[in-house]
Amino acid sequence: xxxxxxxxxxxxxxxxxxxxxxxxxxxxxxxxxxxxxxxxxxxxxxxxxxxxxxxxxxxxxxxxxxxxxxxxxxxxxxxxxxxxxxxxxxxxxxxxxxxxxxxxxxxxxxxxxxxxxxxxxxxxxxxxxxxxxxxxxxxxxxxxxxxxxxxxxxxxxxxxxxxxxxxxxxxxxxxxxxxxxxxxxxxxxxxxxxxxxxxx
Amino acid sequence: xxxxxxxxxxxxxxxxxxxxxxxxxxxxxxxxxxxxxxxxxxxxxxxxxxxxxxxxxxxxxxxxxxxxxxxxxxxxxxxxxxxxxxxxxxxxxxxxxxxxxxxxxxxxxxxxxxxxxxxxxxxxxxxxxxxxxxxxxxxxxxxxxxxxxxxxxxxxxxxxxxxxxxxxxxxxxxxxxxxxx
Amino acid sequence: xxxxxxxxxxxxxxxxxxxxxxxxxxxxxxxxxxxxxxxxxxxxxxxxxxxxxxxxxxxxxxxxxxxxxxxxxxxxxxxxxxxxxxxxxxxxxxxxxxxxxxxxxxxxxxxxxxxxxxxxxxxxxxxxxxxxxxxxxxxxxxxxxxxxxxxxxxxxxxxxxxxxxxxxxxxxxxxxxxxxxxxxxxxxxxxxxxxxxxxxxxxxxxxxxxxxxxxxxxxxxxxxxxxxxxxxxxxxxxxxxxxxxxxxxxxxxxxxxxxxxxxxxxxxxxxxxxxxxxxxxxxxxxxxxxxxxxxxxxxxxxxxxxxxxxxxxxxxxxxxxxxxxxxxxxxxxxxxxxxxxxxxxxxxxxxxxxxxxxxxxxxxxxxxxxxxxxxxxxxxxxxxxxxxxxxxxxxxxxxxxxxxxxxxxxxxxxxxxxxxxxxxxxxxxxxxxxxxxxxxxxxxxxxxxxxxxxxxxxxxxxxxxxxxxxxxxxxxxxxxxxxxxxxxxxxxxxxxxxxxxxxxxxxxxxxxxxxxxxxxxxxxxxxxxxxxxxxxxxxxxxxxxxxxxxxxxxxxxxxxxxx
Numbered sequence: 018x019x020x021x022x023x024x025x026x027x028x029x030x031x032x033x034x035x036x037x038x039x040x041x042x043x044x045x046x047x048x049x050x051x052x053x054x055x056x057x058x059x060x061x062x063x064x065x066x067x068x069x070x071x072x073x074x075x076x077x078x079x080x081x082x083x084x085x086x087x088x089x090x091x092x093x094x095x096x097x098x099x100x101x102x103x104x105x106x107x108x109x110x111x112x113x114x115x116x117x118x119x120x121x122x123x124x125x126x127x128x129x130x131x132x133x134x135x136x137x138x139x140x141x142x143x144x145x146x147x148x149x150x151x152x153x154x155x156x157x158x159x160x161x162x163x164x165x166x167x168x169x170x171x172x173x174x175x176x177x178x179x180x181x182x183x184x185x186x187x188x189x190x191x192x193x194x195x196x197x198x199x200x201x202x203x204x205x206x207x208x209x210x211x212x213x214x215x216x217x
Numbered sequence: 218x219x220x221x222x223x224x225x226x227x228x229x230x231x232x233x234x235x236x237x238x239x240x241x242x243x244x245x246x247x248x249x250x251x252x253x254x255x256x257x258x259x260x261x262x263x264x265x266x267x268x269x270x271x272x273x274x275x276x277x278x279x280x281x282x283x284x285x286x287x288x289x290x291x292x293x294x295x296x297x298x299x300x301x302x303x304x305x306x307x308x309x310x311x312x313x314x315x316x317x318x319x320x321x322x323x324x325x326x327x328x329x330x331x332x333x334x335x336x337x338x339x340x341x342x343x344x345x346x347x348x349x350x351x352x353x354x355x356x357x358x359x360x361x362x363x364x365x366x367x368x369x370x371x372x373x374x375x376x377x378x379x380x381x382x383x384x385x386x387x388x389x390x391x392x393x394x395x396x397x398x
Numbered sequence: 399x400x401x402x403x404x405x406x407x408x409x410x411x412x413x414x415x416x417x418x419x420x421x422x423x424x425x426x427x428x429x430x431x432x433x434x435x436x437x438x439x440x441x442x443x444x445x446x447x448x449x450x451x452x453x454x455x456x457x458x459x460x461x462x463x464x465x466x467x468x469x470x471x472x473x474x475x476x477x478x479x480x481x482x483x484x485x486x487x488x489x490x491x492x493x494x495x496x497x498x499x500x501x502x503x504x505x506x507x508x509x510x511x512x513x514x515x516x517x518x519x520x521x522x523x524x525x526x527x528x529x530x531x532x533x534x535x536x537x538x539x540x541x542x543x544x545x546x547x548x549x550x551x552x553x554x555x556x557x558x559x560x561x562x563x564x565x566x567x568x569x570x571x572x573x574x575x576x577x578x579x580x581x582x583x584x585x586x587x588x589x590x591x592x593x594x595x596x597x598x599x600x601x602x603x604x605x606x607x608x609x610x611x612x613x614x615x616x617x618x619x620x621x622x623x624x625x626x627x628x629x630x631x632x633x634x635x636x637x638x639x640x641x642x643x644x645x646x647x648x649x650x651x652x653x654x655x656x657x658x659x660x661x662x663x664x665x666x667x668x669x670x671x672x673x674x675x676x677x678x679x680x681x682x683x684x685x686x687x688x689x690x691x692x693x694x695x696x697x698x699x700x701x702x703x704x705x706x707x708x709x710x711x712x713x714x715x716x717x718x719x720x721x722x723x724x725x726x727x728x729x730x731x732x733x734x735x736x737x738x739x740x741x742x743x744x745x746x747x748x749x750x751x752x753x754x755x756x757x758x759x760x761x762x763x764x765x766x767x768x769x770x771x772x773x774x775x776x777x778x779x780x781x782x783x784x785x786x787x788x789x790x791x792x793x794x795x796x797x798x799x800x801x802x803x804x805x806x807x808x809x810x811x812x813x814x815x816x817x818x819x820x821x822x823x824x825x826x827x828x829x830x831x832x833x834x835x836x837x838x839x840x841x842x843x844x845x846x847x848x849x850x851x852x853x854x855x856x857x858x859x860x861x862x863x864x865x866x867x868x869x870x871x872x873x874x875x876x877x878x879x880x881x882x883x884x885x886x887x888x889x890x891x892x893x894x895x896x897x898x899x900x901x902x903x904x905x906x907x908x909x910x911x912x913x914x915x916x917x918x919x920x921x922x923x924x925x926x927x928x929x930x931x932x933x934x935x936x937x938x939x940x941x942x943x944x945x946x947x948x949x950x951x952x953x954x955x956x957x958x959x960x961x
Contacts, residue, residue: 253762255762285640329780378764379762
């Protein structure tokens with residue numbers, strides 16, 4: 018079995034990924050403190066840090082969106098039903114029987130169909146949910162000036178923001194685990210660090 | 218082999234973490250008081266004076282006052298200081314443990330928290346004592362037994378007056394009359 | 399908005415790593431940090447500690463008139479009214495101005511509720527009522543001689559000028575003299591062995607000037623029958639308050655008098671507890687300037703500080719000002735100078751020694767805990783306030799108001815709600831007690847407490863006689879049957895503003911057992927207002943996912959080894 022190496026993740030992409038990952042983990046930590054789940058930094062500090070991280074992430078996203086559209090990489094997230102069943106079969110059966118991975122990453126198609134669906138969900142649903150509710154949260158005292166105070170209440174904004182956070186947490190757990198489900202347990206992680214992925 | 222060492226290190230980290238977490242609650246105790254700050258102070262003072270074993274009041278400190286004098290605010294804190302020469306004597310006579318005079322006199326702190334309630338805190342004399350050999354261990358054990366009695370209150374008795382200042386041991390100087398340290 | 403964008407831009411550059419680094423570089427506050435915080439404060443206080451001797455000697459007044467040089471005042475005065483006559487020779491309109499104020503009429507009609515209030519009308523749960531006890535209570539009337547209903551409210555010489563304007567500190571209106579000072583040395587309180595000296599009225603008259611903290615305090619610090627009894631945020635420690643106690647009134651600091659905020663015009667003092675201003679004017683232009691066309695109440699924090707008082711660095715705090723009164727954070731505790739009375743139970747009054755003598759019992763701090771004349775008390779210092787929604791509207795239980803004796807009677811109830819757009823969360827002192835009520839007509843009673851007659855409670859300890867006399871004087875029918883009902887009275891906390899470093903911190907409210915745990919109708923992050931179902935579902939799913947991936951991983955390892 019020969020090992021082939023392909024260059025899947027470009028420098029900016031890797032920077033974006035790890036920046037986003039650390040910010041999201043940090044925001045989960047500070048966010049659930051603000052939520053009242055535990056005390057770590059202290060409420061006031063947690064709020065400040067959460068806000069700073071939020072603005073940093075927005076900045077990162079501005080760059081990422083720009084990058085995705087100028088490079089055409091956004092096409093990597095176009096959903097496909099092709100091989101979805103095969104992927105599910107692989108994760109539930111094949112992976113235990115040493116069956117071959119049904120998807121072969123290439124530079125043009127670096128995400129398997131399940132990844133595409135999951136990441137698209139994060140980008141189009143969980144992300145916007147958190148952004149929207151987060152902004153409303155942040156600009157709570159401007160609601161009256163914006164004329165939205167009669168349609169939204171902080172209680173529900175907090176509810177959906179928290180719901181989004183839980184979804185992000187679930188994604189994070191599953192995502193971190195599935196990084197070990199590559200060609201070798203560490204090949205995906207190495208790829209995200211070096212850019213080069215080993216494929217069969 | 219790697220697993221054994223790994224397990225050992227993990228256990229060590231775990232124990233360290235637990236110790237770090239529980240250290241403060243092992244070294245010190247804190248309980249709520251059924252009375253206000255002044256009445257708690259007064260009742261503890263009365264208990265100390267009735268405790269026997271050479272116990273005497275050594276002073277009453279108000280560290281919150283110092284903060285106020287500097288223009289800041291602090292919720293009320295009062296420290297009842299008590300001493301028994303019966304217990305301090307043996308420790309003060311032994312060169313190897315004389316440095317423990319840093320812990321004298323015995324202090325019980327009474328303070329208000331942001332919930333509006335009064336709390337009593339003290340040092341776990343028994344545990345601390347055990348760290349410094351049999352002599353100190355034994356003495357501090359007795360101290361701990363007596364201290365436990367200082368905070369038993371009889372609410373049916375009327376509130377005694379609080380004793381301000383440092384009876385018999387003004388300025389911390391050795392004063393024979395009060396038996397203060 | 400702008401400041402937020404600025405923060406956004408600056409942090410954008412810094413990015414994730416910086417955010418993470420700053421977070422971990424500053425450790426979670428440890429006890430040791432308090433020590434370092436104290437040190438700079440101590441240094442800052444040092445230069446101020448040496449008082450300027452020139453300022454001490456120089457008279458505080460910049461007035462163009464030295465009253466000690468006035469011929470009209472250089473004579474022997476035999477009584478208060480004589481002094482007043484002398485004042486009025488120059489200050490021709492002063493008495494007429496006073497006579498329009500509630501300091502004089504003891505009457506106030508709330509323009510919103512139309513309730514007839516004022517000391518003449520309300521019943522409180524301290525000394526309860528003025529009626530029938532005028533000789534005693536009216537020591538705090540700004541006049542001379544109001545001992546019964548025959549008092550002449552139109553006589554100019556009945557106005558007491560000097561109580562508010564003298565600066566010798568020797569002039570004292572002794573309870574029992576209907577508003578007069580004592581004109582010869584007398585023992586007060588009776589049998590106390592303390593002698594109140596008769597003031598030298600000429601000196602008093604010559605000393606007049608602007609009203610000082612001590613002048614206002616001579617009554618307002620002693621409300622409820624003694625120093626610090628009533629308000630909790632007004633007591634004699636404010637005569638010369640240290641910095642920690644009152645950041646505005648510290649002598650070495652801003653040295654505000656009461657009138658700096660209670661900006662008086664034509665003797666009308668603004669800022670009233672009968673019709674308080676809960677939120678200040680939203681569009682008030684700060685600072686509130688004398689002579690400027692703005693009829694809003696100058697006696698509010700907002701009239702000087704505006705509604706966005708915090709620096710851009712603390713912009714989040716400015717977003718709290720439409721929901722939280724300034725006082726809530728900036729007066730973290732009241733009665734920080736000395737203890738205030740918290741409860742008063744009249745029902746236990748009247749215990750006497752076997753010889754029939756009244757008793758006084760002390761608490762651990764040496765304060766009166768029981769007095770045969772008044773019943774049981776409790777006192778507390780550094781009191782954590784209770785917090786309520788308050789929109790400025792207060793309803794009183796008056797003499798004629800029917801009450802439900804099975805419930806705690808709210809002598810005054812503060813209106814407010816989280817949704818009316820006018821209410822802020824306010825700190826209040828709630829004073830609780832038991833006091834006599836008519837158990838047939840279910841109304842509060844007016845006891846006759848003070849007097850040389852045999853019906854006064856403080857002389858004879860007989861409720862039947864005392865209540866009958868009191869109600870007769872008040873001209874209200876009394877069934878003759880009385881009981882004691884539990885009552886509650888609220889006092890907004892607004893004085894004794896602490897230095898800004900001592901304001902409440904975020905977590906003191908944004909936590910599960912925080913200060914605002916009983917404030918309803920608002921979602922507060924960190925207080926445990928979370929949707930419990932979402933929390934449970936969220937954590938359960940996270941745990942299940944974690945277990946799922948662990949099992950999946952274990953399965954892979956197992957399969958890998960086997961195969």
